[in-house]
Amino acid sequence: MLRDITLGQYFPGRTIIHLLDPRTKLILTVLYIVVLFMADSITGYGLMLFVIACCIYISKISLKVILRGLKPLLVVIILTAILNLFYTPGREIVRIWILKITVEGVRQALFMVLRIVMLIAGTFMLTYTTAPIALTDGMESLMNPLKKIKVPVHELSMMMSIALRFIPTLIEETDKIMSAQKARGADFDSGNLVEKAKAMLPLLVPLFISAFRRADELAVAMECRCYHGGEGRTRMKQLRMQQRDYIALMFGAGLLLIMIGIRMLHI
Amino acid sequence: MDPIIQTENLTHIYSQGTPFESTAIKEVNFSAYPGEFIGIIGHTGSGKSTFIQHLNGLLKPSSGKVLFNGRDIWENKETTRQVRFKVGVVFQYPEYQLFEETIYKDIAFGPKNMKLSESEIDERVREAVDFVEVPQAWLEKSPFDLSGGQKRRVAIAGVIAMRPEVLILDEPTAGLDPRGRDSIIGNIKNYQKATNSAVLLVTHSMEEIARSVNRLVVFNHGTIAMSGTPSEVFSNVDELEQIGLSVPEVTKVMMRLKELGMDIDSSVYTIQQAKRALIDYVAGRR
Ligand SMILES: Nc1ncnc2c1ncn2[C@@H]1O[C@H](COP(=O)(O)OP(=O)(O)O)[C@@H](O)[C@H]1O
Ligand SMILES: [Mg+2]
Numbered sequence: 001m002l003r004d005i006t007l008g009q010y011f012p013g014r015t016i017i018h019l020l021d022p023r024t025k026l027i028l029t030v031l032y033i034v035v036l037f038m039a040d041s042i043t044g045y046g047l048m049l050f051v052i053a054c055c056i057y058i059s060k061i062s063l064k065v066i067l068r069g070l071k072p073l074l075v076v077i078i079l080t081a082i083l084n085l086f087y088t089p090g091r092e093i094v095r096i097w098i099l100k101i102t103v104e105g106v107r108q109a110l111f112m113v114l115r116i117v118m119l120i121a122g123t124f125m126l127t128y129t130t131a132p133i134a135l136t137d138g139m140e141s142l143m144n145p146l147k148k149i150k151v152p153v154h155e156l157s158m159m160m161s162i163a164l165r166f167i168p169t170l171i172e173e174t175d176k177i178m179s180a181q182k183a184r185g186a187d188f189d190s191g192n193l194v195e196k197a198k199a200m201l202p203l204l205v206p207l208f209i210s211a212f213r214r215a216d217e218l219a220v221a222m223e224c225r226c227y228h229g230g231e232g233r234t235r236m237k238q239l240r241m242q243q244r245d246y247i248a249l250m251f252g253a254g255l256l257l258i259m260i261g262i263r264m265l266h267i
Numbered sequence: 268m269d270p271i272i273q274t275e276n277l278t279h280i281y282s283q284g285t286p287f288e289s290t291a292i293k294e295v296n297f298s299a300y301p302g303e304f305i306g307i308i309g310h311t312g313s314g315k316s317t318f319i320q321h322l323n324g325l326l327k328p329s330s331g332k333v334l335f336n337g338r339d340i341w342e343n344k345e346t347t348r349q350v351r352f353k354v355g356v357v358f359q360y361p362e363y364q365l366f367e368e369t370i371y372k373d374i375a376f377g378p379k380n381m382k383l384s385e386s387e388i389d390e391r392v393r394e395a396v397d398f399v400e401v402p403q404a405w406l407e408k409s410p411f412d413l414s415g416g417q418k419r420r421v422a423i424a425g426v427i428a429m430r431p432e433v434l435i436l437d438e439p440t441a442g443l444d445p446r447g448r449d450s451i452i453g454n455i456k457n458y459q460k461a462t463n464s465a466v467l468l469v470t471h472s473m474e475e476i477a478r479s480v481n482r483l484v485v486f487n488h489g490t491i492a493m494s495g496t497p498s499e500v501f502s503n504v505d506e507l508e509q510i511g512l513s514v515p516e517v518t519k520v521m522m523r524l525k526e527l528g529m530d531i532d533s534s535v536y537t538i539q540q541a542k543r544a545l546i547d548y549v550a551g552r553r
């Protein structure tokens with residue numbers, strides 16, 4: 001059912017990748033994406049493939065899980081492949097009616113698909129190995145300098161933490177209400193668009209009512225515990241960079257340098 | 268007599284094929300007959316809710332079968348849909364699924380989905396509110412103006428209005444005061460008597476239903492651990508306590524008296540029965 005959605009889900013573990021500081025992982029993910037977009041040769045893509053394969057191996061996340069996460073984007077990937085395959089000018093190898101496949105087209109299609117897949121796999125590495133709360137903490141800490149220009153960093157991250165915290169609850173609630181209405185013969189799957197939209201009403205009304213009730217209860221509970229925003233607030237779990245974080249960041253910097261080298265030498 | 272609803276080796280595994288895979292119920296064989304009032308007990312997480320959601324086809328078995336009147340409910344799409352109406356399920360905290368502007372419309376939701384005529388729907392809505400003791404005068408009120416207990420009655424009426432042949436309720440009395448609890452169980456019993464339907468009532472409190480049911484089914488770790496009349500089940504005190512379920516206090520008292528050497532009938536679970544047993548004992552001694 002709804003719960004089986006894996007996009008953005010966290011898989012607990014105790015591997016070195018799980019243990020890295022969320023800030024390190026955020027920086028490395030951004031770095032990885034930048035380097036990935038710099039790759040423009042077989043060597044470059046090969047290097048990135050090797051890097052992501054190593055990460056997946058170390059994190060012990062099964063390949064099956066990652067592939068399942070890619071499923072919702074299958075259409076985009078196939079579309080990219082087809083467009084690049086047929087619309088890249090260059091040396092022709094086959095011709096079907098007015099469509100021609102070129103050597104450059106094959107190369108381009110392969111690279112683009114690889115780029116999308118590795119991009120997604122890379123971000124999955126982040127969300128699969130980092131608890132959502134750790135992730136928002138990391139973001140808050142990285143964005144801290146923005147407080148100087150009056151960006152409400154703490155409030156934003158608190159909102160995000162709460163939203164993340166309630167996603168599973170809301171999914172569970174949706175599941176329950178859906179079952180209850182189905183038990184009274186509600187049909188959410190058939191009919192045209194208008195009928196489908198109408199059929200959602202028995203689901204949406206109770207869902208909104210309960211979301212508002214929860215928000216209200218949470219606000220009261222937070223006030224009762226004297227929550228008053230980020231000012232002067234300390235943390236129980238402080239983020240601390242460890243030796244492994246510095247080593248990981250050094251690996252990241254190394255990767256960037258190698259990629260620059262590959263580009264400059266045109267290999 | 269043939270069972271109205273039956274399961275054969277029913278197994279359900281949640282999130283099969285993911286790291287979160289978990290077996291909620293395994294190899295459950297169960298049957299219920301028309302006119303039975305069955306209590307299903309078990310501690311939280313023992314698989315009761317998972318089990319009942321199979322009986323009206325909301326969950327599909329990972330393996331095994333569910334039969335309604337001897338026919339597999341997953342035979343084809345139409346059968347599955349019809350079973351939704353014949354086997355009514357009232358979920359836990361049903362008051363959270365109310366959505367219509369008026370109580371009348373909310374109760375009519377089920378019958379409407381059955382494609383009944385207006386007059387038939389009207390008859391059923393009125394009959395249903397009578398069963399749950401909600402005044403007819405309230406029908407045009409908004410369900411959101413009611414108290415928690417009243418909302419729950421309306422929600423139960425919404426299922427009763429489909430006139431299910433099997434009525435299943437998942438912890439219908441959770442969070443109610445004792446009087447509201449007894450009254451709702453009384454209402455359900457009236458429905459069962461009037462329609463000769465089978466009723467399955469899920470709970471984790473023994474005291475609550477021991478008096479009303481003909482049969483108790485005890486769930487533990489996704490399997491049926493015990494099944495029988497209340498006195499049969501309550502005679503296994505040790506086993507029940509191991510499972511983490513409590514026996515009614517009066518039963519415990521009577522058991523203890525028996526242990527102390529009094530020759531009394533200890534398979535009782537209500538104050539009335541205990542009183543009779545004690546009177547019998549005293550009379551026997553004289
Ligand atoms: N939608 C679900 N997804 C995954 N696991 C579930 C789901 N619903 C229940 N479970 C698990 O199945 C087991 C049985 O739960 P449930 O049928 O709700 O028990 P009960 O109603 O007796 O408390 C529990 O271990 C629970 O965590
Ligand atoms: Mg339950």
